[in-house]
Amino acid sequence: MSGLRRVLAVLLPLSLLALAAGVAIGSVSISPLELWAVVRGQGDALHRILLLDLRLPRALSAFAVGGLLAVAGALMQILLRNPLADPYVLGLSGGASVGALTAMLAGLGAVMIGGAAFAGALASTLIVFGIAHGAGSWSPVRLLLTGVVVAAGWGALVSFMLAVSPSSELPGMLFWLMGDMAHARNPAVPMAILLVVVLAAVPFGRTLNILARGPQQAAALGVAVRRIEWLLHLAAALLAATAVTVAGSIGFVGLIVPHLLRLIIGNDQRVLLPASALAGGILLVLADTLARTLIAPEQLPVGVITALLGVPAFLYLLHRSPA
Amino acid sequence: MTRTRPPPKIALPVVLMVALLIATTLGSVGTVAAAGDARSVTDDRGRTVRLAAPARRIIALAPHIAENLFAIGAGPQVIGTVSYSDYPEPAEAVPRIGNHGALDMERIIALKPDLIIAWVSTANRRQAERLETMGFTVYYSDSHTFDELASTFERIGHLTGHDDTATALAVSFRQRIATLQRHYADAPPVRVFYQVWDQPLMTVSDQHLIAKAIAVCGGVNIFGGLDALIPRISPESVLAQDPEVIVAGGMGEANHEWLQAWRRWPQLRAVRNAQLHFIPPSLLQRHTPRLLEGTERLCKALDEARRAQAPPP
Numbered sequence A: 001m002s003g004l005r006r007v008l009a010v011l012l013p014l015s016l017l018a019l020a021a022g023v024a025i026g027s028v029s030i031s032p033l034e035l036w037a038v039v040r041g042q043g044d045a046l047h048r049i050l051l052l053d054l055r056l057p058r059a060l061s062a063f064a065v066g067g068l069l070a071v072a073g074a075l076m077q078i079l080l081r082n083p084l085a086d087p088y089v090l091g092l093s094g095g096a097s098v099g100a101l102t103a104m105l106a107g108l109g110a111v112m113i114g115g116a117a118f119a120g121a122l123a124s125t126l127i128v129f130g131i132a133h134g135a136g137s138w139s140p141v142r143l144l145l146t147g148v149v150v151a152a153g154w155g156a157l158v159s160f161m162l163a164v165s166p167s168s169e170l171p172g173m174l175f176w177l178m179g180d181m182a183h184a185r186n187p188a189v190p191m192a193i194l195l196v197v198v199l200a201a202v203p204f205g206r207t208l209n210i211l212a213r214g215p216q217q218a219a220a221l222g223v224a225v226r227r228i229e230w231l232l233h234l235a236a237a238l239l240a241a242t243a244v245t246v247a248g249s250i251g252f253v254g255l256i257v258p259h260l261l262r263l264i265i266g267n268d269q270r271v272l273l274p275a276s277a278l279a280g281g282i283l284l285v286l287a288d289t290l291a292r293t294l295i296a297p298e299q300l301p302v303g304v305i306t307a308l309l310g311v312p313a314f315l316y317l318l319h320r321s322p323a
Numbered sequence B: 001m002t003r004t005r006p007p008p009k010i011a012l013p014v015v016l017m018v019a020l021l022i023a024t025t026l027g028s029v030g031t032v033a034a035a036g037d038a039r040s041v042t043d044d045r046g047r048t049v050r051l052a053a054p055a056r057r058i059i060a061l062a063p064h065i066a067e068n069l070f071a072i073g074a075g076p077q078v079i080g081t082v083s084y085s086d087y088p089e090p091a092e093a094v095p096r097i098g099n100h101g102a103l104d105m106e107r108i109i110a111l112k113p114d115l116i117i118a119w120v121s122t123a124n125r126r127q128a129e130r131l132e133t134m135g136f137t138v139y140y141s142d143s144h145t146f147d148e149l150a151s152t153f154e155r156i157g158h159l160t161g162h163d164d165t166a167t168a169l170a171v172s173f174r175q176r177i178a179t180l181q182r183h184y185a186d187a188p189p190v191r192v193f194y195q196v197w198d199q200p201l202m203t204v205s206d207q208h209l210i211a212k213a214i215a216v217c218g219g220v221n222i223f224g225g226l227d228a229l230i231p232r233i234s235p236e237s238v239l240a241q242d243p244e245v246i247v248a249g250g251m252g253e254a255n256h257e258w259l260q261a262w263r264r265w266p267q268l269r270a271v272r273n274a275q276l277h278f279i280p281p282s283l284l285q286r287h288t289p290r291l292l293e294g295t296e297r298l299c300k301a302l303d304e305a306r307r308a309q310a311p312p313p
Helices: A002-024 A032-039 A045-080 A092-105 A110-133 A140-164 A167-178 A188-211 A215-220 A225-247 A253-265 A269-293 A302-320 B008-026 B029-035 B063-071 B089-093 B105-111 B125-133 B146-159 B163-183 B209-216 B235-241 B257-264 B291-309
Strands: B039-042 B048-051 B058-060 B078-080 B115-119 B138-141 B190-195 B219-221 B245-248 B276-278
Touching: A002 A032, A002 A045, A002 A269, A032 A045, A045 A140, A045 A188, A045 A225, A045 A253, A045 A269, A045 B105, A092 A110, A092 A140, A092 A167, A092 A225, A110 A140, A110 A225, A110 B125, A140 A167, A167 A302, A188 A215, A188 A225, A188 A269, A215 A225, A253 A269, A253 A302, A269 A302, B039 B146, B058 B063, B063 B078, B063 B089, B063 B115, B063 B146, B078 B105, B105 B125, B115 B125, B125 B138, B138 B146, B146 B163, B146 B209, B163 B209, B163 B291, B190 B209, B190 B235, B190 B291, B209 B219, B209 B291, B245 B257, B245 B291, B257 B276, B276 B291
Parallel strands: B058 B078, B058 B115, B115 B138, B190 B219, B190 B245, B245 B276
Antiparallel strands: B039 B048
16 A cells, blocks of 8 residues: 555655645735735634635635546446446436436526536436436447437537527526536535545455456456446436535546546556545636636636646656557 | 606606605615614525625626726725626726636635625536635625615615615616617517527527617517527528527627628628617626617618618608
8 A cells, every 4th residue: 555655755845746736826816925814713703704604615725626536437347348438427427417408597596506407417417327227238339329319419418508508697697517616615515525535445446457458357356346336326326416516517627637647657546546536626626717817807618728728738648658 | 666657857757756765665774773883785696795885895796797896986995806807998997806707716805895795697606605604794795686786776876885876876877778679569570580699599588688789770589489598509490480680789889790790691680681780798698787789789770771772761
């Protein structure tokens, strides 16, 4: 486990730095001295509101969502044994989008939009599992294909809803579809879910490593493949649904972070899963800080930034890695 | 009040006094004695908005709201507004706090506004709701008739301590609309297509304020019966309805491209009679006092169309 210790020794301080940056940087500039005053429980009332009511919950939520997406992506990649798998591969973000846009069209508030997104995500997961199970057993290929097709169906529904929505609602809908942290308030639930799933998954790391090599091999080595796969699916769906509920469908984090880490630290799930949680969190906190400030007072959806940051970084690593 | 008209010379002062009386009665008569400067009005969501004193630090969440605040004399009190707040000229110097889709919450809070005026039909509404839960006073504005618009002037005038200017503005606004209405009451109806956007093709239904302007000028909105406020329609349906006049805004204040496109169909009556009219979007599409000028131009355009229809003498 020395690998894990080394990775944590790098990523934990980086996480704290990223969170500190997320809290310290905003469109209203607050000097380090004023920051320190607020940290000590004093300081200007305005600064306290900005730091404690706006930036801190938002940075923590971003961290949690990034972690949730990265871990969900890592789990999906093991499960489907497909490098292109991401948290949304089973149509999860499509279902969530349809739920959220319906709530927006009905003029409901932020809480209901989150609830509708969660319901949509779960509905999509159930549909995909139900159909993929079908008559025979479900193979990863069958599951993947079902997911892709169901996602295409959701995509059509989303386009339909955008086409018939009043133009005044469109900017809000597009922000949601590209992922937006502006409505995240309480980081406690996503943080808790992330922590519980990662802590629960690490002891299974060895099993997951075997599973990643293929189900036959895993079964031959005495792994209860079916049960583990079910657990993995449930965990990944829960993680991704939580993330989508908080921040809309932020693309890319779940796909790129696990791959990026594999290129650097290898494919040992005992290290990879906690590392994904931290690295995903770091990426999203930094991306959200940029989204808030880059062209302030105009705001950007965070999904735009994650892709703009992640694509070149990933291509560079891929290009450098042997085969 | 919009229909009756006392002899011209004493009309304005009398109406002003009556309106002031009504405004103060509608306002917080009960609390006036105790709090002195306290203000209270009902916004367009039907909620009561209360202020201990007239607002001094106002944030406008839509360009036309900033324009209205300047029009009632509250311009110097506007400390923040959104992108595209470009009228009147001093509005361009007001600090920006976001756009119609998303707001910079930090900047808004740092500006310490005592009144935030939001528009019901915009996507930043949800963030306005959040600001409200954080303890800020938010007034939601929305108008679908000329009278509601005039009453908006009065209500934001009361909240910002400019009752006199605002009431005078509302009174003259109502009067001029009533004058137009009387003038065109017996004019032969003209069938109008108003184009809001080009691709996708959009128009207004009769619930929209622009449709009310068309009605004032004696026009008939060919898509008036549709459900949506700003319906998306097909060019086919325009051809089928064959309007006598096509009126369009455009991207920008002097871009006639959208109208040129209709010339592809010379069989359209509006094209045959050269009744394609451009009216700058800021005059008709923004719910501000300039809507009067837009409506007057629209009426002239419809008049021209009537003359084009009339058989040569």
